[in-house]
Amino acid sequence: MHSRDVDRDAPVDGGSAEAADSASGPPLLTVSDLSVAVRRRQRPLPVVRGVSFQLREGQTLVLLGESGSGKSVTALALMDLLPTGVEITGGQVEIASGSLRSLTPAARRRHIGSTMAMVFQDSISALNPVMRVGDQIAEAVRQRDGVSRAQARERTIELMARVRIPAAEQRYHDFPHQFSGGMRQRIVIAIALALRPRLLIADEPTTALDVSVQAQILSLLAELQEESRMGLVLITHDLGVAATIADRVAVMYAGRIVEITDADELFNRPVHPYTTGLFGSVPQMNGGGTELRPIPGSPPSLVAIPPGCPFHPRCPLAVDRCRAQLPTLENVSEGHAVACHLSQEIVNAR
C-alpha cells in the first residue's frame, strides 16, 4: 500500500480492463466482466457494466468515482450483499482461487465469510446501539475462531488495542454512543479484523469523519494491511483519499471503468478526459498545456445513459464518433488502460 502526503489543492501529479498491474504474485481477487442490473418488469436496468480488475495480497485498489458511478454496487456484488431486486447478470468473481458464481448460495456465503470482510461509511448503523462494543467484537471472534468466551474477550481487547482504542480493557464495556465517530469506525474495523479477512472492502470508510480523523483511519488501515498482507478494495469519491492510500486506481463512470492504472501513473499521467476533469483540468490537444476548469454538467441518470461514450455530453474533446460508438478499455501503456476513442491522441499530444 502506498502512503502519500496529499496537497488537495495542488495540481495532482501523480489496461483493457484486464490491464496487468506491475506487481507480481497470484491475484487474490479477480473480477472479470462483472455486470449488475436492477430487475424491472420491462427489462433489467444495468448499473454496473463489464467491470474487470485484479488485486494481489497486500495491495490496495481504489474504486474512484462520483455518486451513481457503480462503485458501491460493485463492492456489494463482491460481498454477495446486493439488495433484493438487484442481481449479477454477467461475469465472474474469483477470490482466493474460488469462483463465487459457481458455488451454491450457502457455500458462497461460507467462502466470503472466511475470506472477506466489509467496512461501511456509517459506523452508527453498523453497530448495535444496545450492545457493549467489546461484546460485538467478541461475537465476531467467536464466529470466526470458535473459541471460549474468555479467549474471545482476550482477543477482543488485543484487537481494540490494535486499532488504537485507548484503555481498551476499560472501554470493552462501553456502548457505541460513548465513542466519537472516529473511535466507532475503529471498532467497526476491529470487528472486520476479528474475521481475519484476506480481503477487506471499505466503502467510503472516512467520508463521515473530519479531515484529521480521516487521515488517522487511513493510516491505521495502511498499517493493518502492511502487518497482515490483506488485500484492500477502497471505494471513494475523494481524490485525496485515493492519493493517500491507493496502489492502483480504477476510475468509474456510468457503471464502467473508464481508466485503470497504478496510482503514481494515474496521478502523474491521467489520460481519460473524465479523470483529468476530476483533477480540475483538461488536456489541451493543441499542445497548450492544461487549463483549469470544472467538469460541466452532472453524471447521467442510470435510466438515460447517453449512446456512444457515456461521458460525451460533458466531454470537451468529444467528436462525432464519441456520440455513436462506445469506447472499450485499451492499453495506452503497460498496465494503463483507458476507455476513450482519443486516448492515443491525448498521450501523443503530451
Ligand code: SF4
Ligand atoms: Fe471524450 Fe470521446 Fe473520449 Fe468519451 S470517447 S471521453 S467523449 S473524447
